[in-house]
Amino acid sequence: MTELYILRHGETQWNTQQRFQGQADSPLTSEGERQARLLAERIAALSPSAVYTSDLGRAFSTARIIADECGLRPESDIRLRERNVGILTGLTFDHIRDGHADIWERYFEVDYIIPEGESLNQLLDRGRSFLRDIAAKHTHERIIAVSHGAFISTMLRHVLHIPHNAPRSFALYNCALNMLEYAQGAWRLRVLGDTSHLDRESRMLDEVQ
Numbered sequence: 001m002t003e004l005y006i007l008r009h010g011e012t013q014w015n016t017q018q019r020f021q022g023q024a025d026s027p028l029t030s031e032g033e034r035q036a037r038l039l040a041e042r043i044a045a046l047s048p049s050a051v052y053t054s055d056l057g058r059a060f061s062t063a064r065i066i067a068d069e070c071g072l073r074p075e076s077d078i079r080l081r082e083r084n085v086g087i088l089t090g091l092t093f094d095h096i097r098d099g100h101a102d103i104w105e106r107y108f109e110v111d112y113i114i115p116e117g118e119s120l121n122q123l124l125d126r127g128r129s130f131l132r133d134i135a136a137k138h139t140h141e142r143i144i145a146v147s148h149g150a151f152i153s154t155m156l157r158h159v160l161h162i163p164h165n166a167p168r169s170f171a172l173y174n175c176a177l178n179m180l181e182y183a184q185g186a187w188r189l190r191v192l193g194d195t196s197h198l199d200r201e202s203r204m205l206d207e208v209q
Helices: 030-044 057-070 093-099 101-106 120-137 149-160 196-208
Strands: 002-008 050-053 074-076 142-147 177-183 186-194
Touching: 002 030, 002 120, 002 149, 030 057, 030 196, 050 057, 057 074, 057 142, 093 101, 120 142, 120 149, 120 177, 149 177, 149 186
Parallel strands: 002 142, 050 074, 050 142
Antiparallel strands: 002 177, 177 186
């Protein structure tokens, strides 16, 4: 059995502005760094064998905080990158809906390639390749992968057999914990969107005040 903890990066400046980041980058905010530190403490208690990460700065910065806490080095893997959203990069959600309605209408079609970007099927192909390698290389280990919202959503839909154009019924919070388990030739979802580690400081303050 293999456990893969797949984590979204900490909050970024563009997250707070509701901008599509794609494969461009935006630095972590102070809140994003705090989220990463709290997540790192929780992950360290699991004693993982390896920390993989997208090479994009926001994910790598998050992974480095986690890896340092675990006494490991983050290993970059471009397959964990966010979906390339092409000409939508840097635009706000409102701008995309108003100014690129034709693209937004087809955004969740699995074969639709965003101009200068990629399709969901292309994203899924690299995600499945990553899962195959983890299952083959890390039997009976706990592995960390730091990635991005669209990537994680696509992989969870794949494991849960949810159509990619169906409304998403789960949240993908920054630094939330999701865990996939590989056993008997199949991946299964065991933990979804756990943010209890992010609430710990708030609970402690409530107890003191």
